[in-house]
Amino acid sequence: MSMIAAFYGGKSILITGATGFLGKVLIEKLCRTSPDLKVIYILVRPKAGHTLQQRVSQIINTKLFEKVREVCPNLHEKIRAISADLNQNDFAISKEDMQELLSCTNIIFHCAATVRFDDHLRHAVQLNVTATQQLLFMASQMPKLEAFIHISTAFSNCNLKHIDEVIYPCSVEPKKIIDSMEWWDDAIVDEIAPKLMGDWPNTYTYTKALGEMVVQQESGNLNIAIIRPSIVGATWQEPFPGWVDNLNGPNGMIVAAGRGFLRAIRASPLAVADLIPVDTVINLTLAVGWYTAVHRPKSTLIYHCTSGNLNPCNWGKMGCQVLSTFEKIPFEKAFRRPHADFTANTITVHYWNAVSHRAPAMIYDIYLWLTGRKPRMTKLMNRLLRTISMLEYFINRSWEWSTYNTEMLMSELSPEDQRIFNFDVRQLNWLEYIENYVLGVKKYLLKEDMAGIPEAKQHLRRSFPVYYAP
Numbered sequence: 001m002s003m004i005a006a007f008y009g010g011k012s013i014l015i016t017g018a019t020g021f022l023g024k025v026l027i028e029k030l031c032r033t034s035p036d037l038k039v040i041y042i043l044v045r046p047k048a049g050h051t052l053q054q055r056v057s058q059i060i061n062t063k064l065f066e067k068v069r070e071v072c073p074n075l076h077e078k079i080r081a082i083s084a085d086l087n088q089n090d091f092a093i094s095k096e097d098m099q100e101l102l103s104c105t106n107i108i109f110h111c112a113a114t115v116r117f118d119d120h121l122r123h124a125v126q127l128n129v130t131a132t133q134q135l136l137f138m139a140s141q142m143p144k145l146e147a148f149i150h151i152s153t154a155f156s157n158c159n160l161k162h163i164d165e166v167i168y169p170c171s172v173e174p175k176k177i178i179d180s181m182e183w184w185d186d187a188i189v190d191e192i193a194p195k196l197m198g199d200w201p202n203t204y205t206y207t208k209a210l211g212e213m214v215v216q217q218e219s220g221n222l223n224i225a226i227i228r229p230s231i232v233g234a235t236w237q238e239p240f241p242g243w244v245d246n247l248n249g250p251n252g253m254i255v256a257a258g259r260g261f262l263r264a265i266r267a268s269p270l271a272v273a274d275l276i277p278v279d280t281v282i283n284l285t286l287a288v289g290w291y292t293a294v295h296r297p298k299s300t301l302i303y304h305c306t307s308g309n310l311n312p313c314n315w316g317k318m319g320c321q322v323l324s325t326f327e328k329i330p331f332e333k334a335f336r337r338p339h340a341d342f343t344a345n346t347i348t349v350h351y352w353n354a355v356s357h358r359a360p361a362m363i364y365d366i367y368l369w370l371t372g373r374k375p376r377m378t379k380l381m382n383r384l385l386r387t388i389s390m391l392e393y394f395i396n397r398s399w400e401w402s403t404y405n406t407e408m409l410m411s412e413l414s415p416e417d418q419r420i421f422n423f424d425v426r427q428l429n430w431l432e433y434i435e436n437y438v439l440g441v442k443k444y445l446l447k448e449d450m451a452g453i454p455e456a457k458q459h460l461r462r463s464f465p466v467y468y469a470p
C-alpha cells in the first residue's frame with residue numbers, strides 16, 4: 001500500500017493555480033492515486049463568458065484526465081471550484097466559502113503565480129508576494145491544516161551560481177515593498193524597479209524570491225515546505241508521455257523551430273539545460289506534502305526539483321535531438337525547413353536575425369500583400385525575437401542546485417512510493433524524453449493529426465522556398 005496515496009485519502013485539499021500547467025497535473029495525479037480523497041477546493045478566478053463549473057469541465061474533460069475519469073467516475077463531485085481572485089482583498093471569496101475553507105482544509109498547495117517575465121512589478125508583487133502573504137494569513141486560521149506547500153522556482157536566486165536549499169534574503173524587505181506599492185504610482189514603480197531588482201533579470205524571478213522571504217517570515221507555527229522546480233517541461237511518463245498545453249519556456253521555441261521560423265539563437269550549446277518534467281515536479285510535490293504533514297520537520301525545508309546535478313544534459317544535445325525528431329515527425333505548414341544554429345557572437349546574431357529571420361518574414365509579407373492577404377509574418381517574427389531575447393539569459397548560463405533535501409526525501413519513501421511517486425530524474429533518458437516532448441507539442445499543443453505526417457514531409461521536400469530559404 002502506498003503511504004503517500006493513503007495519506008491523501010479522506011483529506012480536504014486546497015489548490016491555487018489549479019487551472020495552470022502544474023495545477024492540472026497535480027489534480028490529475030491526486031485524484032488518480034487517491035480517489036478516496038474528500039474534496040479538492042480550487043480557487044478559480046471568474047473569466048468572462050465562462051462559469052466556474054464550465055472552467056472545471058473544460059479541464060477535466062480533456063485527454064489529460066482520460067485515465068482518472070475511469071478510476072474516479074465522480075471526479076466532478078471531488079473538485080469544488082471556489083470563486084476567487086488572488087489580486088483582491090480576502091481573494092474576493094464569499095463569507096460562506098471562506099468559512100468552509102478555514103474550517104475544513106487539511107493541505108494547501110500554492111501554485112498560482114504570474115510566470116510572465118515582463119509583468120509590471122506592481123502586478124508581479126501583488127500576485128507572487130502579497131497574495132502569498134494573504135494565503136499564509138488564511139492558513140494560520142485553519143485549525144485542521146497539516147501542511148502548506150509553496151511552489152517557487154529554482155531561478156528565484158538566478159543571480160547566484162551555486163544555490164543551496166536555503167532562503168537567500170533580498171536587499172529590501174518584502175513587507176516594505178508591499179507597503180510601498182500602495183502609495184507609489186506607476187511612474188515611481190517604473191523608475192525604482194531596476195534598482196530594486198538589481199541583478200535579477202526580470203520581475204518574475206525577483207518577485208518569486210520575495211515570495212520565499214514572505215513564506216519564511218510569516219510561517220509562524222505552520223508546517224511549511226518550498227519546492228523549487230527549474231524549467232518545467234512536458235510529462236515524462238504520467239498520465240502519458242509528452243503532454244503539454246502552453247507556449248511557455250521551451251514549448252514556444254519548439255513550435256517556432258519546428259515551423260521553420262526560428263533558425264538561429266544566441267545560446268551556449270554546452271550550458272546545462274535544466275529541464276524537469278512536470279510529472280516529476282508533481283510527484284515530488286505530493287511526496288513533500290505527505291512528508292511535511294507526517295514528519296513535521298522543525299524548520300521550513302526547501303526542495304530543489306532540478307535535473308542538472310543528477311542527470312545533466314546541455315542545450316546543444318537537446319537542440320540536436322529536437323531537430324532530428326522534426327525529420328521523423330515534422331510539423332504541418334512549415335514556413336521553412338527546420339534548421340538551427342547556436343551562436344555566441346553578437347554580430348553573428350544580428351546577421352542571422354536580419355538574413356534568416358526579418359528578411360524572409362518581410363518577403364513573405366510582401367507576397368501575402370500582393371496576393372490580397374493580410375501581412376502578418378513580420379509582426380509574428382518581432383514577437384518571437386522579443387520572446388527569445390527574454391529567454392536568452394537562461395540558455396547562456398549554467399547553475400548548480402544542491403539537492404540534499406530532495407535526495408533525503410527519496411530515501412524516506414517506501415519502494416512502492418518511490419515507484420508511484422517517482423521523482424528520481426536519474427532514470428530519465430533525455431533522447432527518448434525530448435522525442436516524446438516534440439511529439440507532444442505536435443499532438444496536444446498544435447493539435448495536429450499524426451495522419452498528416454506524410455503530407456507534412458512532402459511539403460518540406462517539394463516546396464522550393466520552404467527547402468532552400470536561408
Ligand SMILES: CCCCCCCCCCCCCCCCCCCCCCCCCCCCCC(=O)SCCNC(=O)CCNC(=O)[C@H](O)C(C)(C)COP(=O)(O)OP(=O)(O)OC[C@H]1O[C@@H](n2cnc3c(N)ncnc32)[C@H](O)[C@@H]1OP(=O)(O)O
Pocket residue numbers: 115116117118153154155230231232233247248249250251252253254256257262263264265267315318319322323339340341342383386387390391394395434437
Ligand atoms: C526540449 C527543449 C529543447 C529546446 C530546444 C528548442 C528548439 C530547438 C530547435 C533548435 C533551435 C535553436 C536552439 C535552441 C536552443 C535552446 C532554446 C530553448 C529555449 C528554452 C528556454 C527556456 C528558458 C526558460 C526559462 C525559465 C525560467 C524560469 C522558469 C519558470 O519558473 S516559469 C515559466 C517560464 N515562463 C515563461 O516562459 C513565460 C514567458 N512568457 C512571457 O513572459 C510572455 O508571454 C512574453 C514572451 C513576454 C510575450 O508577451 P506578449 O505580451 O508579447 O505576448 P502574450 O503573452 O500576450 O502572448 C501573445 C501571443 O503570443 C503567443 N505566445 C506567447 N508566448 C509565446 C512563445 N514563447 N512562443 C510563441 N508564441 C507565444 C501567445 O499565445 C499569444 O498568441 P495569440 O493569443 O494567438 O495572440
Ligand SMILES: NC(=O)C1=CN([C@@H]2O[C@H](COP(=O)(O)OP(=O)(O)OC[C@H]3O[C@@H](n4cnc5c(N)ncnc54)[C@H](OP(=O)(O)O)[C@@H]3O)[C@@H](O)[C@H]2O)C=CC1
Pocket residue numbers: 016017018019020021022023043044045084085086087110111112113114115127151152153154208228229230231232233246248249
Ligand atoms: N512552468 C514552469 O516552467 C515553472 C513554474 N514554476 C512555478 O510553478 C507554479 C505554477 O506555474 P504554471 O502552472 O507554469 O503557471 P501557469 O501560468 O500555467 O498557471 C498560473 C495559475 O495561476 C492562476 N492565477 C493567476 N492569476 C490569478 C489570480 N489573480 N487569481 C487566481 N488565480 C490566478 C492562473 O489562473 P487562470 O487560469 O485564471 O489564469 C493559473 O491557474 C508557479 O508558482 C510558478 O512560479 C516554477 C518553475 C518553472
